Amino acid sequence: MDSPPFSEVLQKTVVPLLLKYMPIIVTVLVAWVTISQFYFKEDKAVNKEHESPTQKPSKKTTTSTVNKAPKKKQHPEKWTRDPKQNFTHDWLVTSLKGHSGIIQDMDFSANGKFLATCADDRAIFVWSTKDWKEKDHKFIRYNVDYDHASLIRWSPDSKAFVYNRHSDNNLDVCKLIRKPDGWIASISKAISFPKVHNQETIGLGIAVTGKFIMTSSSGTELVLWDLKGTEISRLDTYLMNNYTAKVSPCGTFIAASGFAPDVKLWEVVFTKSGEFKQVNRAFELTGHTSGVFDFDFSADCSQVVTVSKDGNWRLFNIKIEYAKGEEPHLLKSGKYNCEPNSKNTAAISPDGQVIAIGSGSCLTVINALEGLVDLTIPHLYTGPITKVLFDAAGEYIITCGEKHVRVLHNVTGYKTRLHIAKSKLNVSGNSQATKERLQKTIEESENFLANFSE
Numbered sequence: 098m099d100s101p102p103f104s105e106v107l108q109k110t111v112v113p114l115l116l117k118y119m120p121i122i123v124t125v126l127v128a129w130v131t132i133s134q135f136y137f138k139e140d141k142a143v144n145k146e147h148e149s150p151t152q153k154p155s156k157k158t159t160t161s162t163v164n165k166a167p168k169k170k171q172h173p174e175k176w177t178r179d180p181k182q183n184f185t186h187d188w189l190v191t192s193l194k195g196h197s198g199i200i201q202d203m204d205f206s207a208n209g210k211f212l213a214t215c216a217d218d219r220a221i222f223v224w225s226t227k228d229w230k231e232k233d234h235k236f237i238r239y240n241v242d243y244d245h246a247s248l249i250r251w252s253p254d255s256k257a258f259v260y261n262r263h264s265d266n267n268l269d270v271c272k273l274i275r276k277p278d279g280w281i282a283s284i285s286k287a288i289s290f291p292k293v294h295n296q297e298t299i300g301l302g303i304a305v306t307g308k309f310i311m312t313s314s315s316g317t318e319l320v321l322w323d324l325k326g327t328e329i330s331r332l333d334t335y336l337m338n339n340y341t342a343k344v345s346p347c348g349t350f351i352a353a354s355g356f357a358p359d360v361k362l363w364e365v366v367f368t369k370s371g372e373f374k375q376v377n378r379a380f381e382l383t384g385h386t387s388g389v390f391d392f393d394f395s396a397d398c399s400q401v402v403t404v405s406k407d408g409n410w411r412l413f414n415i416k417i418e419y420a421k422g423e424e425p426h427l428l429k430s431g432k433y434n435c436e437p438n439s440k441n442t443a444a445i446s447p448d449g450q451v452i453a454i455g456s457g458s459c460l461t462v463i464n465a466l467e468g469l470v471d472l473t474i475p476h477l478y479t480g481p482i483t484k485v486l487f488d489a490a491g492e493y494i495i496t497c498g499e500k501h502v503r504v505l506h507n508v509t510g511y512k513t514r515l516h517i518a519k520s521k522l523n524v525s526g527n528s529q530a531t532k533e534r535l536q537k538t539i540e541e542s543e544n545f546l547a548n549f550s551e
Contacts, residue, residue, distance in 0.1 A: 184503065186474060187549055190493065191229050193502035195222055195236060200497040201247045201263075202484055206255040207305070209489045210279070213258055214502060215246035221260060223273075223281060226488070229504050239271060239284040248301040257287065259310065261301055267292040268301075268312065268326070290326040294318060300342025300353065308367055311351050313342030319353055321365065321376070329373045334361060341391045347398040350379060354389035360403055362415075380419045384411055384427060396447035396489075400428070402465075404443040404454055408435040412445075412452065412465055429468035433461045440481040446491040450513040453494050455482030460496060462509050466516065471509040478503075508549050515542035 184192060198218030205212055205226075212224045219242075225235040246260035257272045268290035274282045293312070300313030309329065310322040319342055321330040334342075336355030343352055345362075352362045360382040366374040382392070387406035394401055399416040411430040417423040435441065436457035443454045445465070452463040458481060462472040478498035486495045487507065494505040518538040521527070527535070 184477065184501075186505070188472070188474075188494075188505040188508055190504040190506055191234070193222075193224055193234055193236075193504065194500065195234075195238075196220060196500045198245070199480065199499055200483055200502065201245070202249050203486065203495070203497050203502065204250050204258070205486065205488060206251040206258075207253055208255040211251070211255065211281075212495070212502070213249050213251060214497060215241075215249045215260055216500070217245045217263075219243075219245045221246055221249065221258075221271075221284075223258075223284070224502075225280070229493075235280070237281045237284065241269075248298065250301050250303050252303060253305050253307045259301065259303060261298045261312070265292065266294055266298055268310070268322075270326075288326055290322065291328075293320055293328060299339055302342070302344030302351070304344050304348035304365070305346060306348040308348070308371065309344075309365060309373070311342065311344050313339050313353060315339055317355075319351065321351070321373070323373070330376055332363070332376055336361070340388060343392070343394070345394050345398050346396055349398070351376070352392065352401075354392055354403070356388045358385040358387055358389060358405065358407075359383050360389055360392050360401070380415070380417070380425060382411070382413050382415075382425055384430070385409065390441035391443045393443050393445045395445050395449035397449075400445060400449040401425075402443055402445045402452050404433065404435075404441055404456075406435070406437045406441075408432055408437075410443070410452065410454060410463065412449075412468075429465060431463070431468050431470070433463070433470070434459045434473060434475075440483055442482060442485050444485040444487055444494075446487045446507065446510055447489060448491055448510075448513075450517075451487070451491070451494075451507060451509045453485045453487070453496075455485045455496060455498075457481050458498070460485070460494075462494065464509055464513060466513050471512070506549075508546070511542045511545050514538060515546070518542065 196216040196218055198216040200214050200216045203212060203214040210226055212226055215221045219240060221239040222236045228234055244262045244264045247263040248261040249258055251258050257270055259268055259270050261268055270287045271284050272287045273284055276282045294314040296314040296316040298312055299315045302311045313319045315338060317334045317336055317339060319332050319334055320328055323329050334353045336353060336357045339353050339355040341354050349364060350362045351365055352360055354360045362379040364377045364379045366377060368374050382401060382403055385405035385407055389403050389405045392401055392403040401413045401415055402410060404410045409430060410433050412428045414426040414428050417425060433454050434456055439457035441456045445452050450465050452465050454461045458476050458478045460474040460477045461470055464471045477496060480499050482496050482498045484497045491510050492507055494507050496503045518535045522535045
């Protein structure tokens with residue numbers, strides 16, 4: 098039997114249903130359209146509300162964001178960061194740039210021709226001191242294998258240097274091969290010393306006599322070596338922790354400072370034939386109320402400056418008969434801008450007339466004759482100053498920190514020279530030659546200071 102056509106089926110089933118429910122479908126559609134339009138208007142209104150506040154103040158944004166703290170902070174941060182990287186100052190001679198890591202230490206050669214710097218970039222740079230006033234600065238680079246140098250010192254003959262390997266914690270000796278013109282052709286490692294310190298090595302020095310090398314750990318050890326790397330003596334500083342240890346410029350004393358508020362000095366004794374004999378306790382520099390961060394000797398070993406966690410510096414006369422029980426004499430003392438939780442380092446000019454102290458990123462320059470602060474540079478670097486030195490002539494103050502060495506005029510030194518020359522000129526009994534020499538010193542100092550409005 099034939100099935101009815103599809104159109105008949107639709108007519109009998111779907112059409113009646115549509116007719117029956119059409120009013121309901123139309124009602125639902127109308128309701129949906131109405132509700133949709135309502136919500137669309139609401140949404141548009143809400144969007145307008147959200148848009149209008151941002152668009153209205155958008156004209157204000159430029160002015161208000163300039164006044165807002167975040168934007169204002171960003172500008173000064175950029176401003177302060179750039180000048181520190183491109184530091185300028187009336188006293189600045191030049192900045193030595195080349196290291197890609199933080200400079201840890203530096204030292205002048207005895208002949209004054211070279212400055213050695215070491216950084217955590219595994220490099221040691223030896224700079225020529227001739228061309229500091231030039232635009233370009235000559236240097237030679239030596240790479241430290243698999244480690245970096247944390248301390249460096251020149252040999253007395255300026256033909257070699259010794260450095261401490263930071264991770265290995267032992268010494269390497271490097272020799273220089275010179276060109277006919279006096280510059281360095283190459284640097285090569287000569288010998289390595291055996292490791293003796295289990296704790297960090299914080300002190301390194303070489304006697305000007307060439308008879309011994311001194312190293313010190315951050316514990317209480319202090320070790321003396323001969324130049325071949327053989328240990329010849331060891332002593333305990335009893336400072337709880339050593340902060341600094343040095344050999345005096347005359348090669349007679351070794352000294353250490355640390356957690357205790359005193360600086361201890363020992364005399365290193367050799368026989369007439371040059372053989373090591375013993376180490377004798379000499380004297381102490383006292384008066385601080387907290388640990389002594391650093392100290393430094395004048396060139397003739399007659400004076401020592403100390404800087405302490407108590408925020409004070411002290412200058413001592415150590416030209417004494419300590420074997421007869423004479424104590425060091427305090428010459429001057431005062432406060433300095435101390436950052437106790439940061440690196441603190443000190444240096445005294447060769448003539449003992451100027452003191453330079455680095456604490457954090459701040460450099461303080463003190464007139465030692467008067468005991469007064471002459472200059473403070475608060476942001477010499479963005480990070481801490483790691484070392485302060487004077488050159489052998491006392492013309493420059495040299496600092497290192499971050500990746501740069503700053504070379505500054507020792508303006509305070511010219512002031513003290515001028516003051517001393519004028520005082521001596523007024524003394525009766527001077528010969529004509531002495532008067533002429535003093536007049537020349539006065540004239541040169543005044544001309545120099547005129548460039549700095551001093």
